[in-house]
Amino acid sequence: MRRHRLAFSLALSALLSLSLVTWAVAEPGDAAVRKYFAAETAALTNQPIVTATSIDQWKAKRGEYQEQLKEMLGLQPWPEKTDLQTTVTGTLEKDGVTVEKIHFQSRPGLYVTGNLYRPTKAEGRLPAILYVCGHGKVVEDGVSLGNKTHYQHHGAWFARHGFVCLTIDTLQLGEIQGLHHGTHHLGMWWWVNRGYSPIGVETWNCVRALDLLQARDDVDPERIGVTGRSGGGAYSWYIAALDDRIKAAVPVAGITDLQNHIVDDCINGHCDCMFWTNTPRYDFSFLPAMVAPRPLMIANTDSDPIFPLDGVTRTFFAAREIYSLYDAKANLGLAIVDGGHADTQPLRVPAFHWLCRHLKGESPLIDDPATPMFTKKELKVFGELPADQINTEIQETFVPVAPGAEVPASEIAWKSQAAELKETLLAKSFAGWPNRKSKPQLTQVVADKIGDATITTFDLQTQPGVVLPVILIDNGGQNATLQLADQTDWTALETLTTAAADGKSPNSDAAQTLLKSPGKTYFLVQRGVGSTQWDQDKKKETHIRRRFLQLGQTVHGMRVWDTRRAIQAIESQSPGTPLTIAADGVDAGVAIYATIFEPSVAKVTATHLPADHRNGPILLNVRRFMNMPEAVALAAQNAQIEVDADGAAAVAYAQTVGKQLKWPAKQVTVNK
Structure with missing residues (x-):
């Protein structure tokens, strides 16, 4: 173990030459995981744009890409478009601008509050703007x-210049306050299992x-654009990429690439509402590419710390490859002004001009600023919040979860069901392998x-850049066990191997217990454990886990992969030796999926x-098509499953399947 630690220390010293930006090295694996993220990010740079070789190929794939985007947003299957229940609770009028205080339900009980700005006097149908808001929190007297009230000056400007503009609140910062920060700091990792992100809610609200807007008599349904900044800039990207009814778009300070987010730490400053479930493993340049060939201006400042200039320009040039295939480079613009992450007049002017040009056919001189016209309290929609609102709990229902699987009627039916589940797991949960x-x-x-015990330390490379310790305690015998080691196990293993190197007996009870492991016991020190x-640190560890998500992976999903590689390596070393996997808690779920x-x-x-993935393991999308009981049944095809009383609910379905298919009685057992 001492030589192993020395080798790791030398490798670590080499890795420290990497630029770590704001991520200080506090643990032995920091530099290694940093290098891993850089390599994985490089492999995904500008995917899938780099695969496009012709406009015909891109057009042929675009429909598939749109379906993928729907799924990445939790919008597959496509939700039913129910009655909007549009309600105007009041109007304001001032200096030629009328504001309708409006709310609608994007699905029953999911309320969207907004202000619709329009010219007081206008004839015919007008071009319209959907303005989506960033994180401008407005709370007065606890309400x-x-x-929308923070960004009112944008809607007023558009109305003064001949547009209808609907400015809508976001889920978290609306009059009814939902959640944007489930994985960011609230520990709601089960969102990942469902493929849920609040960006799906924001995008659906934009669709509705x-x-x-299209249903209004004063709006030209063929001349609708979208803009917004910061979080609203992000939502502008998603709705413009998803919905071809958007004819011109100006996302402001709302996008950068994976390089900035994963390697340069920008992800730390963003809530969940910015990010999709990246199942197909795409870069964010995919979004502007999906807007092509429609008019799109990317607007940003040169010193924005959370949307850095280098990533913004890389995204622009990547998207221009697709615009060029369409012979539509003139429809893609880039506006950069000086400043940080702020809503400034110099940043608004290019957006106003772009939308006038492409929705009104005009190229006006923008000589008047966007200024607020009303007090914020005047723009409030609700007098009293509706009792039937589901905004505050929408994360529980927005993405449907799979019901429990039916017991197969026959062996043939089971084989078909099992094959489909395995195929779906590989495509939807483990595509990052x-x-x-x-x-x-x-x-x-x-x-x-x-x-009499031999203690051997091995290195196991599970993928390029990931080398994990495997420690074998061999007390003789024909059977072998693979134990998934957690941090407590690692501490005992370090004590044991250090004592063995010194020719001594370990001085801790935990190490003594490991030393007496029967037969041949391999301890896989899992990714993120030990060396x-x-x-x-809670915040830093959270953002490490969030990085995995944007690479189309999860920590637990990659541990399943590592466990598979350990199983394969042991099989190669000892062909035909019966192998038992032993694990506890969430790691037991990892073992089930590897099996x-x-x-x-x-x-x-x-x-x-x-018994439920809400308690782990965290795997992309898994609850959209199965749960732990189905996983146990799949594993039981290959191996005997033995659980303690706490696992009884998790194995009940497998026991029923086994009874139906006449599996051996010991195939799935509960030790009470």
């Missing part, structure tokens, strides 16, 4: 007035806002003895196995 078919190898680092442990794809596993011994 949220909605961020377009429905509202490496494409590696070669058998992994256990590379011996050091071997020592304590009494690969990253910073455990689904590794038929050489003879048995899984799981303690405290969660």
Whole structure:
């Protein structure tokens, strides 16, 4: 182990030459995971744009891309467009501008509050703007007035210049305050299992806002544009990419690339409302590419710390490749002004001009500023919040979860059902796994003895840049066990291997217990544990986990992969040896999923196995099509499953399937 630690220390020293930006090295795995993120990001740069070789190819794929985007937003299947229940609660009029205080329901009980600005006197149908708001919190006397009131000057400007402009509140900062920060700091990692992100709600609200605008007699349905800044800039991207009814767009300070988010730490400053569920593993340049060939201006400042200039310009030039294929480079603009992350007049002027040009056919001199016309309180929509609102709990229902699976009627039906679930897992939950078919190898680092036990430390490379310790305690015998080691196990293993190197017996009870492990017990020190442990500061560890999400992965999903590689390596080293996997809690769920794809596993011994993915493991999208009970049944095709009393609910479905299909009685058991 001492030689292993020395080798790791040398590698770590080399990695420290990397630019770590604001991420200080606090744990031994920080530099290694930093390098991993850089490599994974580089592999996804400008995907899928870089695969486009012709306009015909891009057009042929665009429909598929739109369906993927819907799924990435939690909008697949496409929700029913129910009655909007549009209600105007009051109007304001001043200096030729009329404001309708309006609310609608994008789905029953999901209220969207907004202000609709229009010229008081106008004839015919007018071009319209959907203005989506950033994080401008407005609360007076403990009451949220909605961020629409913070951005009112934009709507007023458009109305004064011949547009209808609907400015809508966001989920978190509206008059009814929902959540944007589930994984950011609230620990709601189960959102990931559902493929839920509040950006899906924001985008759906925009879809329904377009429905509202198109239904109005004073709006030309073929001349609708979108703009917004910061969070609103992001929502502008998503709705423009998804909905072709948007004829011109100006997202302001709302996008940058994976390089900025993952490598340069911008993700730390953004809530969940900025991010999709990146199942197909795309870069954010995908969004402007999907707007092509419609008119799109990317607007930003040169010193924005959360949307840095280098990432913004890289995104622009990547999108221009697709605009060029359409022979529509003139429809893509880039406006950069000086300043930081702020809503400034110099940044508004290019947006106003672009939308006048492409929706009105005019190129006016913008010589009047956008200024507020009303007090914020005047613009409030609700006198009393509706009792039937679901905004505050929309994360529980927005993305449908799969019901419990039916028990198959026959072996043939089960094989079909199992094959479909495995295929869906690979496509929707584990698409971030490496494409590696070669058998992994256990590379011996050091071997020592304590009494009759041999303690051997191996290195296991599970993918390029990821090397995990595997420690074998061999007390003789034919059977082998793979134990998934957590940080507590690692502490005991370090004590044991250090003592073995010194020719001594370990002085801790935990290490003594490990030393007595029966047969051959391999301990896989999991990714993020022991020598690969990253910073455990709650905020920093959270943003590390969020980085995995934007790479189309999860920590638990990659641990499933690592466990598979360990199983394969042990099989290569000891062909035909019956292998049991032992794990506890969420790690037991990891073991179950690895066993689904590794038929050489003879048995899984799981303690405290969660019955519902809400309690882990966290895997992309998994609750959209299955839950832990189905996973246990899939694993039980290959291996015996043994759980303690806490796991009874998790294995009940597998027991029923086994009874129906006449599996051996010991295939799925509960030790009470």
